[in-house]
Amino acid sequence: MRKLINIEFVKLINYTSFKVILLLHLAFFSLVVFVSSQIDITVPGFDTTNLFRFPHVWSYFAWIASWFNLLLAILVIMVAGNEFSYRTFRQHVIDGLSRTELLGGKLLVIFMISVYAFLLVLVSGLIYGAVYTSSPSMADLISGMHILFVYFLQTIAFMVIGLLLVMLLRSNALSIIIFILLRFPVEPVIRSFFPRDVRPFFPMKSVGSLTPVPEFLSISSEASFETADGANALTFSEMGLVAQGLPLWGQVLLAAGYTLLFAGIALLLIRRRNL
Amino acid sequence: MEKILEIRGLTRHYGRIRAVHNLDMDVGRGQVYGILGPNGSGKTTTLSVIMGVVHQQQGSYSWFGNARGSGWKRRVGSLIEVPNFYPYLSLVQNLMIAARIKEVPDNDIDRVLEVAGLTERRNYPYRTLSLGMKQRLAMASVLLGDPEVMVLDEPTNGLDPEGIAEVRGIISGEAEKGKTVILASHILGEVEKVCSHVAVLKGGELIASGRVEELLGTDRMFRLSAPDTGLLGELLVRAGMVKTLENKGGEILVTCGASISAADINRFAFDNDIVLTGLVPVRKSLESHFLELVR
Numbered sequence: 001m002r003k004l005i006n007i008e009f010v011k012l013i014n015y016t017s018f019k020v021i022l023l024l025h026l027a028f029f030s031l032v033v034f035v036s037s038q039i040d041i042t043v044p045g046f047d048t049t050n051l052f053r054f055p056h057v058w059s060y061f062a063w064i065a066s067w068f069n070l071l072l073a074i075l076v077i078m079v080a081g082n083e084f085s086y087r088t089f090r091q092h093v094i095d096g097l098s099r100t101e102l103l104g105g106k107l108l109v110i111f112m113i114s115v116y117a118f119l120l121v122l123v124s125g126l127i128y129g130a131v132y133t134s135s136p137s138m139a140d141l142i143s144g145m146h147i148l149f150v151y152f153l154q155t156i157a158f159m160v161i162g163l164l165l166v167m168l169l170r171s172n173a174l175s176i177i178i179f180i181l182l183r184f185p186v187e188p189v190i191r192s193f194f195p196r197d198v199r200p201f202f203p204m205k206s207v208g209s210l211t212p213v214p215e216f217l218s219i220s221s222e223a224s225f226e227t228a229d230g231a232n233a234l235t236f237s238e239m240g241l242v243a244q245g246l247p248l249w250g251q252v253l254l255a256a257g258y259t260l261l262f263a264g265i266a267l268l269l270i271r272r273r274n275l
Numbered sequence: 276m277e278k279i280l281e282i283r284g285l286t287r288h289y290g291r292i293r294a295v296h297n298l299d300m301d302v303g304r305g306q307v308y309g310i311l312g313p314n315g316s317g318k319t320t321t322l323s324v325i326m327g328v329v330h331q332q333q334g335s336y337s338w339f340g341n342a343r344g345s346g347w348k349r350r351v352g353s354l355i356e357v358p359n360f361y362p363y364l365s366l367v368q369n370l371m372i373a374a375r376i377k378e379v380p381d382n383d384i385d386r387v388l389e390v391a392g393l394t395e396r397r398n399y400p401y402r403t404l405s406l407g408m409k410q411r412l413a414m415a416s417v418l419l420g421d422p423e424v425m426v427l428d429e430p431t432n433g434l435d436p437e438g439i440a441e442v443r444g445i446i447s448g449e450a451e452k453g454k455t456v457i458l459a460s461h462i463l464g465e466v467e468k469v470c471s472h473v474a475v476l477k478g479g480e481l482i483a484s485g486r487v488e489e490l491l492g493t494d495r496m497f498r499l500s501a502p503d504t505g506l507l508g509e510l511l512v513r514a515g516m517v518k519t520l521e522n523k524g525g526e527i528l529v530t531c532g533a534s535i536s537a538a539d540i541n542r543f544a545f546d547n548d549i550v551l552t553g554l555v556p557v558r559k560s561l562e563s564h565f566l567e568l569v570r
Binding site: 003006007010011014015016082086087088090091092093094095096097272274275 | 323326328329330353357359360361362364365368371372373375376377378416
């Protein structure tokens, strides 16, 4: 394990494209968060700064961070695809790594990138939350924080999908294009042929909806509006804007299941094939 | 003798192409084992299978009398086909990765860079190297950790004459230290110069194997020219010094037994009042050897 971390570390720390994309990710996220905090929407009865207060800041930031998951997936595709184009996977096996260790190294890279993404959202959330919440209480801070772990799982799941693609296709460009096309329009089109109840179970959909759009209206409204049966009238699902999906724990299980399945297929591929 | 590598019935086909077919091979400790064959005869495929990057379809191989797992690879240094390194990493960084995989301490890197004559370039990115330097870096990587066995596939590919001599020097040096070397090459001279044993492959099949001098024959060929080549040839044949004689324009091509050197021929001619105007030792081409072996 230490050996694998060591090896991957040498490869990544000196790889300019890797560092540039990671910096872009950091810059994009920070910029969007900052700009959205400066937008002042003055509609009576609504206060958008609520989004930056505990506990809403967690789900709001996780959602914004999820916009940039594509960058993270591209990162992994590049790092793993290079091993094929430089034929270094082949050399590693000749030098003495097992095929399981080849995949293990890449899963470690995914894990490390996810930890970075997790920390990025955690630290920004803490900063903005502390600034915007007038009297932050521990309970407010902690409630809703679980979405960070869901976001962590989401980044891992997306990157594992990218890893599987590149293991399958052995080409950076092709894998990146197919990854983008799968998210839109390939999987959405395929989904549309299936009944409504089945659609949330598709991989891209199930992973993508782990960090749903925050309920902007109900979060920022100062008064509450309720329907006849007592539900919040300002939620998107109540308004029919988003489809009712699975409960959160179901989605987490589903995404984790897909992650394990895809990592398993990737392992099978690398063990079976010639390098 | 202790067996380092044993191959039995190894078969690997790519579609209809029989890259390696039913190959048997035994390499003993301390041998410098040449695998000789033209391009596409299955040399690289054989080495790829025994190093674990290509799966065989039939047959088996075992290292060090059946070592399980991948621990045996730490005792084997290998260069197969082309050098594979990260173009954006420096030579030292590339070797760091190899050293960590082989679990060799980083301080061995300076030593192998020195052996390969790349110390000055140590901090340059790999992509800035010339083809010959890349090949030498691959040799350096093979030497990391001072392995007992070296598996080399066309190690002099792309090298200039000086580089070829250097790499052959490294191989001979390792062999003298008692290391086992498995060397694939299509260059007969290379195998003749450095190997003790040889296996000849053709179309993925083993057509001959054994000690080099037994197999490749020790007959020597010379191209001779003299003012009167006709007379020279006649005298040589009558003296029983040559086995075959062939007229080629103003020159004659003769084949002699192993005991006869260029000096012997020169002296013989001089003793018979013939002054040679040309005396060139000729290597048999690989093709003619194959033809002999197949026959």
